[in-house]
Amino acid sequence: MSGDEAKTTTxxxxxxxxxxxxxxxRWWRKHRGLSQLDLAHHADVSQRHxxxxxVGRALPSREMVLRLSAALEMPLREQNALLLAAGFAPVWNExxxxxxxxxxxxxxxxxxxxxxEPYPALVVDRRWNVLRENEGSQxxxxxxxxxxxxxxDPANPVNLADVLLAPDILRPIIVNWTEVAQSFVRAVQADAxxxxxxxxxxxxxxxxxxxxxxxxxxxxRIEAPQEPVLTIExxxxxxxIKLFTTIATLGTPQDVTVQEIRIESFFPSDAATAxxxxxxxxx
Numbered sequence: 165m166s167g168d169e170a171k172t173t174t175x176x177x178x179x180x181x182x183x184x185x186x187x188x189x190r191w192w193r194k195h196r197g198l199s200q201l202d203l204a205h206h207a208d209v210s211q212r213h214x215x216x217x218x219v220g221r222a223l224p225s226r227e228m229v230l231r232l233s234a235a236l237e238m239p240l241r242e243q244n245a246l247l248l249a250a251g252f253a254p255v256w257n258e259x260x261x262x263x264x265x266x267x268x269x270x271x272x273x274x275x276x277x278x279x280x281e282p283y284p285a286l287v288v289d290r291r292w293n294v295l296r297e298n299e300g301s302q303x304x305x306x307x308x309x310x311x312x313x314x315x316x317d318p319a320n321p322v323n324l325a326d327v328l329l330a331p332d333i334l335r336p337i338i339v340n341w342t343e344v345a346q347s348f349v350r351a352v353q354a355d356a357x358x359x360x361x362x363x364x365x366x367x368x369x370x371x372x373x374x375x376x377x378x379x380x381x382x383x384x385r386i387e388a389p390q391e392p393v394l395t396i397e398x399x400x401x402x403x404x405i406k407l408f409t410t411i412a413t414l415g416t417p418q419d420v421t422v423q424e425i426r427i428e429s430f431f432p433s434d435a436a437t438a439x440x441x442x443x444x445x446x447x
Contacts, residue, residue: 182220184249185229190218192236192246195360206235226252239359240420258420261295261318269414269422276412280429282445283438284407286316286324290355290424291367293321301430303444308334308400324428325352329371339397339404346378347394353380395433405440406433 193203200218204211209231216222217232224232229250233243244254259265277285277298284301286294294316297305306313316322327333328348335341349371356364371377398405407430417423432438 182223182250185224185246185251186218186220188246188249189232192238192242192360193218195357196236198236203232203235207231224250226250230255237358240417240423242360244420256418256420260421265419266421272414273425273427276427276429282441283432284430284441286428288324288426288428289321290359290426291323291364292325292352293323295321295425300441300445303441304405304430307403307444308337308398325367325371329374329377331375334398337398337400339399340395342378343394344396346380346382349377350380397433403440404436406437407431408433 193200198206200214201211204214207214209228213222214232217224217228226247229247229252230243233246238246240256241258244256244258247254257265261270273287273296277287277296280298280300282300282303284298284304286297286301288294295318297316299313302313302315305311325348328338329335329345335345338344349368352364352368352371356368372379393408395406395408398407410429410431412427412429414422414425432441
């Protein structure tokens, strides 16, 4: 075999081993709206090296994959996927809630949920599946759905996005459903842009497929000055419930599961709602 033939064979082997990594790297760079020069600057490498990685003229080291992942602000799950595409083992663990590694996290979540009583609070994953909820949330769900009070089932989670946007669940009793739906769709769209996963994109597509769900950038007509936060108003059997929410995440996550969970806490927007939750708690 001549020298040129050997070089050609070697190049083909590199391209074959590297093709999945190459395509994923290019996709993420473009998804983030970066040029090769931009990515090189963020990762503190040369543009030439980024170019070589994208066309298969060079193989990345494990450290380079992690450096590029950080520069692209990729979630931990997607960082693991890029490592696998490059031929390396994942770095970030994905623990279940029952594992000892998450004992302190579980304690923190329980504390947050308990502290929110008598008002609702729940833990969701990045696609809005309800994993855990406090008593206040269970009481609210029981009242709105005319069902017995019961805790969330992580094995068969209820999807909060579907509950809010599907036509036949909570939509009929949400007074300002259009505004709530628009805000929620925008949040899911932001999630899809951030994590770049097919699953979150599929969730957004599913939600937009429900009848009359507003598109993310449809601008509602503003007829009066806006409140500081959007209140969701339920009206059922003559009872009005007005709530606004906060969403919290755990800081500096080093586990896929920990990074993906959110704690949504609900607060009363008026005195009547606050009194109702306090009455439910003692009743």
